[in-house]
């Protein structure tokens with residue numbers, strides 16, 4: 001009897017502490033979409049898995065220009081909306097809000113890619129400082145791999161329509177083209193390496209989902225035992241290790257006299273990593289992490305654009321005419337890609353309507369923060385912006401729910417608006433690539449690659465859906481957005497091609 005009274009007191013004390021923290025310490029003042037009371041908030045978290053789009057939209061409509069919160073299974077997401085607050089979030093320095101720590105929480109980077117990679121993300125520097133600057137010189141390789149990969153994966157003829165499962169095929173093509181640049185030939189065509197590059201994302205997601213259920217102090221132990229991505233590292237080392245070792249040997253033997261030293265992404269990574277005393281395992285992790293950031297983002301983005309094209313084949317002709325004119329003048333070059341204004345607009349408009357995630361600008365508050373509207377956000381909170389709701393707001397885009405392929409190329413004609421509306425440009429209203437200091441560093445490479453792929457598609461194929469004119473709806477899982485993974489597009493080799 002005494003025991004049960006003791007347990008009742010302990011339970012009552014715990015509930016009181018929880019209610020006190022909920023009311024006075026946590027994010028009580030921030031309005032909630034779904035229940036906010038402890039435990040009941042899990043109802044909202046579970047609803048988020050299948051209704052994130054509606055919940056983010058509801059929050060945006062009720063609190064536009066303000067802040068609201070949504071429960072996830074392991075944390076609250078605090079959503080800031082409207083240009084003023086997005087700009088404030090963008091401007092906050094890394095000491096106050098950290099992209100890296102947000103990524104750690106959302107991807108569990110320390111366990112899925114390793115502490116060294118998390119603590120020293122040199123791949124970002126390599127993408128910014130080397131990859132982006134070399135786009136013109138690597139473009140011939142990108143083009144060569146696009147032609148070869150499309151021929152292998154979409155061998156359509158001109159006399160009949162070939163059904164193609166677009167998303168998996170585009171994952172393969174994007175993986176191959178990107179890896180032509182990341183690790184070069186012959187590895188970019190190695191089937192098992194490509195399978196690893198594509199599936200590693202899923203492996204990371206599985207490890208991350210599992211770790212979510214454990215409290216922070218247990219994560220290193222659980223991470224050690226259940227971390228599937230270690231197997232990815234083992235396989236990655238088996239594929240890339242011998243090439244890396246060979247290059248390390250030559251660096252040691254020839255030093256500055258190594259006359260035919262490769263000038264490619266793998267070598268930039270090796271150079272910077274060895275300068276910092278890192279080994280083969282970490283070099284492989286950087287390559288895997290770059291693939292993780294590049295492949296699913298880019299293949300989703302391309303598939304979305306292709307679905308718009310297949311649902312509206314009347315857009316093929318104007319795109320084809322533009323590509324034809326520009327390529328005759330410039331050949332298949334980076335300069336040509338810059339001149340493809342309609343095609344650029346098509347990609348940007350597709351990504352406006354179908355980004356890779358319903359939220360963007362993910363940041364973790366490292367210190368207590370007070371926004372200009374007076375709202376207080378305690379250290380440790382995850383802050384995001386509602387990308388899809390903002391992109392679909394009529395105040396930001398006229399007839400925002402209508403796919404208008406030339407929306408941005410028309411705007412580019414206006415005085416002083418030349419660069420603002422390009423595929424790669426970010427703003428407080430366009431956050432598909434994030435915005436500010438941590439905006440996607442790979443977007444310049446991605447834009448060139450994806451535009452070259454779309455240009456190749458319109459120059460070589462006719463496309464349509466079997467169910468003509470009907471675009472399959474996007475699939476949401478929690479806040480992630482994907483094109484229908486099962487949809488097929490019919491491809492036919494262009495009859496007036498040669």
Ligand code: HEM
Pocket residue numbers: 099100121123124127290293294295297298301356360361362431432433434435436437438439440441442443445446
């Ligand atoms: C259409 C394709 C892509 C989309 C939609 C996309 C989107 C994004 C977004 C939304 C972010 C977070 C930005 C923020 O929160 O402010 C990001 C970050 C990042 N992306 Fe991309 N991305 C794409 C392609 C790529 C490619 C091809 C690469 C590599 C070559 C890449 C590498 C990265 C990296 C390394 C980061 C982290 C940046 C940092 O730590 O500061 N992305 N991307």
